[in-house]
Amino acid sequence: MVTYIIRRLVGALVMLAVVSMVTFSIFFVVPRLAGVTATDFANRYVGRAATQETVVEVTKKLGLDDPVVVQYGRWVKGIFVGAEFDYGAGVEHCPAPCFGYSFVTKKPVWPELLDRLPVTLSLAAGASVIWLLAGVSVGVLSALKRGSVFDRGAMMIALSGVSLPPFFTGLIALSLFSYGLRITAPGGAYVPLTENPVEWAYSLILPWLTLAFLNAAAYARLTRAGMLETMGEDYIRTARAKGLRESKVIAKHGLRAALTPIVTIFGLDVGILLGGAILTENVFSLPGLGKYATGAISTQDLPKIMGFTMLAAFFIVMANLVVDLLYAVVDPRVRLS
Amino acid sequence: MKKRTLAVAASGAALALALSACGGGDTTSEPSGSAAAPASSGAAGPAGFNAGLDNVTNPSDKKGGVLKMAVTEDWDSVDPGDTYYGMSWNLLRIYGRPLVTYNPAPGAKGRELVPDLAESLGVASDGSKTWTYKLRAGLKYEDGTAITSKDVKYAVLRQLDKTTYVNGPTYFNDWLDLPKDFVSVYKTPDVNTDSAIETPDDQTVVFHLNKPYAGFDNFAALPATVPIPQAKDTGIKYRDHVLASGPYKFDKVEPGKQYTLIRNDQWDQATDPIRKALPDSYEITLGVQGDDLDNRIISGDLHIDVAGSGVQPAAIASVQQDPELNARADNPVTARTWYISLNPDVAPFDNIECRKAVLFAADRVSLQTAYGGQLAGEIATSLLPAGIGGWAKIDTYPTDTGDEAKAKAALTACGQPNGFEATMTFRADRPKEQAAAESLQQSLAKVGIKLTLKGFPTSEYFPAYAGKPSYMKENKIGLATNGWGADWNDGFGFLSQIIDSRTIREAGNYNLGVKDPAVDALVDQAFAELDTAKRDALWGQADAKVMEGAYVLPAVYAKGLLLRGKGVTNQFITGAFDMYDYLALGVE
């Protein structure tokens, strides 16, 4: 077990290294191949008024004229030993892990990521609990009342939930509940949990529901399918033959087995979500990682993009590991080696 | 150079930072509206529509309250030495005082310059090469220390370091008579810079230019003159702790998230005749989704969209349909022109007749529709927008659906009676520019000019493609969508960077086609002319000369559709920025 975890962690590190190289390449190598020069890159990060000399100097300052391998090496080095940054009036040391300074805002990336993480965590935590509970219970009920009005209605809503993107449902929800009925917080009203838990929840309830709706729908469908399958299993018949109450048959024998794939997907979904719920955060103007990423991409701010990508990849890789470990706990037939 | 403004791209998912305006930065997008305008637009609609254009709406002297502002994305910087956004120049005056600023008044009156940190406007000498300002007495920073002329000098010199402060304009770099060995305040701190700026005493600052410029007060109004004491300068990190000289100081600085400003108790109303400083505090939320931002202004949860470039398409529709909202809307013409550059480097556009053929054949109404209709812009007849001094209507070319006969005649004169083939670029991620390119493709096809359209991403458009003469020439691209907004609203601020052939650089240009010695000569005359009226007239002549040479096809003068906030007092559009003035605002 311990060796397994160690092996997986090493694998995760390799994966992160690969992700970082690919991201770097997408950003640098691909445009270079298309004929974009180092000064063209620098042109993105200078003011409109920049003279050619300025552009050249900025190119040097950002190290954009170095070979990509050197730039990548510098970036990696920053993570492990930190980096130096000339902020004009002096030089600042950016301690490890230093994911570099934004080309645009000149802020070190790592503290900004940490600053945005709680927002995304809050969003992910609330939404995932809601969608898991709602999705699974609707799915179970639908499976048990298969073909009923409830089942058909729920699956219809689930289908729409799966098909409607959050920027649509989110905007509708905002205009309906925040601006129409005025019962929920408007967008951009995020309050940290540590500041005021009640307002925290109030400010997040609509984003939670929006995000949860999207996923709950998928989970309802999954749970329904899983339950229909498990409830037809022989061991369910055995449980009934023992004289077990139907409610216990469903909960202890049916749901337990049907939940296994749900747990797997849930783990991965949460992992992905921790990297930022890009659409939801943008619709509700939540200053989380997803919003950070959109800003970074729109300004082509490489250090930010790299930092965000690494963090998101880290969450996904870790979620995979956790899910695999969890899977062994949930299903005794799975043994890790 | 040009000032940027913010707007959010139209599509629901595209939440990218979008700088409206022409010159725009890496992720620019067109201003405001896209929906078709009602027939009555521009005319006096229901009571209240456009009331903010020429009047102070809801006037009040009541102090107190929180003014709530928001913007779709953070702007470049709150450091006065490192910012090039119109909204930022407008807003920063609540915490920073330049030597001179724009009169907080509605409409054209807002373009008038008034002394701010200085007692009076600049005093010119040495044939407008030397400009002297005297600071008011009793000026203090938020920490209680006195503001001196040395701080103004330091602030101006500091931001000349464009590798550190990449964002701001370069007017001082270009015009100050700097010693040759001066590099930056950081790298060459010991070089004597008195040849550029002198501070004979703590109240006096004297600027020495390398060539005469009669409109230097416009430079003195740049945020670069907001004082910064050398002791407090932390380079690029200064933006985290900008030392207030205005009535408000930063309380919270969370870039990308929010800024809050509270009263600066060291600011003295007696030293400041132009600021009322009504609200107790400002709350500025950053990164608010565009549609949500509009909704919050409509509902009253928010007072002001800092970007000031207009509402999203969804809200435009609401404004058109809802009389109550309509009464809260203003639709100013802004100092921004959308146009199409014709590139004489590429045959057959080296022949003026072929360029004229394009101008005659273009369907201007269709172009206007492409750029968002009547609420979003008026059909342009030249580069210079109507609000700017020196503007005169030029009707050399049709402003309706085009004139095929004249276009064909021009083609014949050009030696291409059957038309020709050409390539046009546009910003692929901007639906309006794509629509404009397609509109032109259709109308030119009628006279036999076949356009091939080629889109490029906004972020690379000026650095690598349409703004790079070598690329355009090599790839034989004769036409490019373009846009430009003024740094300040006079001929110099608007025209100097887009018609003066000597400003064309290796890349990042907004002008490719205007390379005319006659135009350059007029620009030089205008620089030197001390009399404002005469100077304006010269800029007007230059504008006409450009049209005579048929170097550009003007499309529209942009208009913004702005909403006045609920419970906001003293709200009006200032002619200086074509958005609401942020100095006069108060809360009911």
Next chain:
Amino acid sequence: MTEHFLDVKNLQIHFPTDDGLVRSVDGLSFQLERGKTLGIVGESGSGKSVTSLGILGLHKGGRAKISGEIWLDGEELVSAGAEHVRKLRGKKMAMIFQDPLSAMHPYYTVGDQIIEAYRIHHKVAKKVARKHAVDLLGRVGIPQPDKRVDSYPHEFSGGMRQRAMIAMALSCDPTLLIADEPTTALDVTVQAQILDLMRDLQRDFDAALIIITHDLGVVAELADDILVMYGGKAIEYGTAEDIFERPEHPYTWGLLGSMPRLDREPTERLLPIKGSPPSLINVPAGCAFHPRCVFEGRTGGKANTEVPELAETEGGHLVRCHLPREERRAIWANEIKPNLESA
């Protein structure tokens, strides 16, 4: 009222489907006493498993339409409430399913599943139930039961799993035990062990045992009575001796002929039954077996028009066949039996 321990009278279990009514069990009657064993034999789809689930009341609340009577120890179960029957399930009547790998929950240990079965009907501490489970496992012949009690089903061999399944069924000392194909998934030697075990246990528990199988061989040594089912109906019902020594139905002959025996290659079938089991929706007119019956021609044309009665042939031996009794006996004595024996 009835004097039999288990008395099934005219049991009908029908399932309405989109394609029509499926008559899985269509008028079935039989009796069983404690300490006795009944073998229900038939191909898949003959209704034998549906019958067993019907007795346990597992069709209640579903789509099935059930009529007739099931008397167990003086209680009628068809009309009894679902909750009441549930309480009898596992306690008074228990079931051993085929293929214990799928019949046991993969996520719970064998012990947990036995403990659960016990504690449904006995309010005892978990420790007590666990002790009971260990005892049971020991009793069904699982070595080191105190250790194996914590194993998961997939960690057991097939035979061990079946033993565990039996232990689970026995956990509440049931008086009626139904074993549905208890040995199908097992290899031949293990089959014998399991059957021995069941016989021993039945004796110890004095339970009534129903063994459901498609294989007459399984019940040959165990059953006192044998019921042969075809198309949801009994086609022959009698003592084991009746069925093995004096079978009168052509289908039974076929089953006897296809009985795997240790002295034969398992693939060898002497009297193969041609064709496939009938559809339960469109049951063939007349005798349900006639399309597959070799002797159909000797029924005087009644085979496909009249449904034969289940009639007594001799001393409680019941047969559902149009062939005249003498003819059947003659065929058995002259054509079938010599064939089977010579093989």
